[in-house]
Amino acid sequence: MFRTLRENGPALLVPAAWLVAASAVLGAVSTHALFVAHVVMSVLLVAFLVGSWDEMGSGALRVWKLVILAGTPVTLAGVAGFLALDGAIALPAGPLLSIALYGWILLPAVGLADTGRRVERAARAYDVSAACCVVGAGGVAVAPSPTTTAAALGVVGVGQTVGIVAATVGE
Numbered sequence: 001m002f003r004t005l006r007e008n009g010p011a012l013l014v015p016a017a018w019l020v021a022a023s024a025v026l027g028a029v030s031t032h033a034l035f036v037a038h039v040v041m042s043v044l045l046v047a048f049l050v051g052s053w054d055e056m057g058s059g060a061l062r063v064w065k066l067v068i069l070a071g072t073p074v075t076l077a078g079v080a081g082f083l084a085l086d087g088a089i090a091l092p093a094g095p096l097l098s099i100a101l102y103g104w105i106l107l108p109a110v111g112l113a114d115t116g117r118r119v120e121r122a123a124r125a126y127d128v129s130a131a132c133c134v135v136g137a138g139g140v141a142v143a144p145s146p147t148t149t150a151a152a153l154g155v156v157g158v159g160q161t162v163g164i165v166a167a168t169v170g171e
Contacts, residue, residue: 011161017041018156025146038075038078042072049065059118063110064111074100075100075104078101081093082097105137125163136153136156
């Protein structure tokens with residue numbers, strides 16, 4: 001069962017994560033819910049790495065292992081950012097939350113672009129996915145309102161979903 005969850009879970013978790021993030025920007029999800037999501041994701045990332053370490057030793061999977069390795073402290077920066085927002089730790093929340101947000105927008109772009117160069121089938125899907133991450137990051141950076149920020153996060157979410165679904169349905 002763990003193998004099935006490990007192989008198929010990301011295709012559900014990735015779009016769910018971006019939907020929650022966009023909903024939070026629009027005020028429909030609390031910052032506490034995002035804090036809890038970051039804690040859960042930190043645990044899931046470590047569990048995924050431990051459970052998949054040997055299988056991710058070469059090729060595109062090795063790049064994804066590195067993305068997840070880099071993404072774990074990025075997610076923990078988000079945890080710290082939410083703790084700082086609540087006053088639980090004396091650190092500036094903004095930079096920590098920005099690291100988490102932009103980290104998870106752009107780190108997968110590296111893996112998606114690399115995967116697109118390595119495969120023949122679905123290469124275009126990976127390329128479009130990577131491009132959506134970059135466009136979405138730019139959109140978030142210049143968004144003049146929560147609605148446009150949420151739309152930019154939607155671009156990221158759709159792009160990353162296309163990439164993870166391409167990976168899930170198989171090479």
